[in-house]
Each structure stands twice: as structure tokens, then as C-alpha cells.
Amino acid sequence: MAEDKKYQDASLPLPPDVEESLCRCGGIAGLTGQLPGDDLLKRESALFRALADPLRLKILAMLAVQPLCVCVIKAVLGIADSKLSYHLSVLKKMGLIAGEAQGNWIIYRLTADGTAWTRQVIGDAGSRKNR
Amino acid sequence: MAEDKKYQDASLPLPPDVEESLCRCGGIAGLTGQLPGDDLLKRESALFRALADPLRLKILAMLAVQPLCVCVIKAVLGIADSKLSYHLSVLKKMGLIAGEAQGNWIIYRLTADGTAWTRQVIGDAGSRKNR
DNA sequence: TTTTCATTTCAGATTCTTTTGAAATATCGA
């Protein structure tokens, strides 16, 4: 709080070409103004965090082939129930998958968002054989 | 090791529609075969991990506007040198940005990969004013 | 109703990531 600087380049020495183009976009303040808001960045980074795990990507790839119940996913991955449940909850909380109860089972499928992101990751490897 | 099951659906009871479509794609084994390899999944999840932080996304957004030296990035973000350096190193290690020394400064810019991913994140908000 | 089965939840342990402040490096200008 002691010293508020002018948002001009006066205060910090820069390499010439950076200084020039920084001026053209309105200095530090101008640059700052062009950036996405913190809340958007937070949401997007949260999305990426959900995708930042090989097991979860594999689950998405599986569900790109077809909707599946937990027990099949488990059979493919070969991991403990609670571990799988944890990863499913991460994907679900992020809106990438949704589960629908059917009798004793819960059948998970990709949401629209989940489908879009899964394509980003694995191309459409999954849809070759299946459709 | 005690009991190797056949990779057929015989062993696990399933909801009818899952069972049917699972059969059509070759059962557990067929499904497994369609999935991306573990090494690919590992690489891709690592990429997402680099994107899974709001500060790092903001850095990418800044560099989408123009190449910048560390001190400008620091002025915009208002964080400690070492903290910024850490995040830059994460992005650099993942090949999203590259730094080139120029005199006393290091000027970072997006790589081709970095540009592509940054577009995914923020659209091309950055390129409006700048080009 | 009791049992069984598929799945989730929970608490604690573990591991990975991020932050912090101090010290190191390296380049420039005097």
C-alpha cells in the first residue's frame, strides 16, 4: 500500500522489443485487462485437474466405447472398488460423466462435455469399432 | 494367481444392455484392446497436469498476447520470483513455453503446442487486440 | 425379513505438488 506505481513502463527496465510491444497493448495494465478472469481460470484449471490422471483418462476412453457399469470398469482396470469410486466421483463432480442407477448397478456414460474432452485426448479411437 | 477367469462375460452378471453391447465389442478383452496404451495415457495426463493450475493458465494467456520477460509476468501476477520460476519450469518442462535469454532477461514465448492448448483454454481472446 | 451384491463413504496413511525464503548463477554496466 505504501507506493502505488503508475501502470506505465517507467518503473521497470525492459528489453527493447518487449517494452515496445508492451506499450502497444497498453502497458502492464492493458495486458492485465486482456486476461481471463480469475474465476474462469479457476474453473478451467479444475477441469484440467480432473483430466490429469491416467486412470481417469482410461475410464473416459472406455466410456467413449460404450456406457458401462462400475463392475466392468473395475474388471478392465483391475483396481479396488473404493479407488475406482474415488476416480469416478472426480469425473462426475467435473461433469464429464454421469451415472444412472439401473437395478443393482450404476451405469456410467460420458456427458456431452465428457465426449468433447475425450475426443481431445484420444481422438475418436473409441468410435471406430463401435459405430 | 489362483483363478484365471476366461475373458468372457460368463463370470460376471451384468445389466442386460451393457452385457449385450459389451459382447458386441468383444467382451472385457475386446474393450481393453481398444483403449490407448498406458504410456500414451501417462504422457497426456502429464500435459493436463501442467494445465491444471490457474496461475499457469494465466501465464499462458499472457504469452498468447505477446512474448514477455519474467519481470513483466511477475508484475502482472504479483507473486514471488521463486514461485513464478517454479511455474514457468512446469510449463517449460511440458514444452508449452520456451525461454530465450536476451541480455539480462529471459523472454518466454508460447511454443506451437503451447499456442494450440492456450487456444483450447481461452479461445483466441489474446489475439484480438494484438494482431 | 434376511441375505447378497454393487457401489459409495469414511478416516487415516501416503505420496505428490506447491509455497517459502535464502542462497546461487550469470549477465550487464561502471
Added chain:
DNA sequence: TCGATATTTCAAAAGAATCTGAAATGAAAA
């Protein structure tokens, strides 16, 4: 050469994500 400046590196601390096994839930079959 010296001192200043920009940036990185390091080790320790703090924080967040993940894993584990046991217990809880809730629907269906007996």
C-alpha cells in the same frame, strides 16, 4: 574488477490429491 539486476535453484514446510481397508448404503433375490 565490482556491484547491481534478472532469474534460477535448493531444502524445508505446508497443502492437496490419492490410496487403503473397513464400514455404510441401498436395491434385489431368496
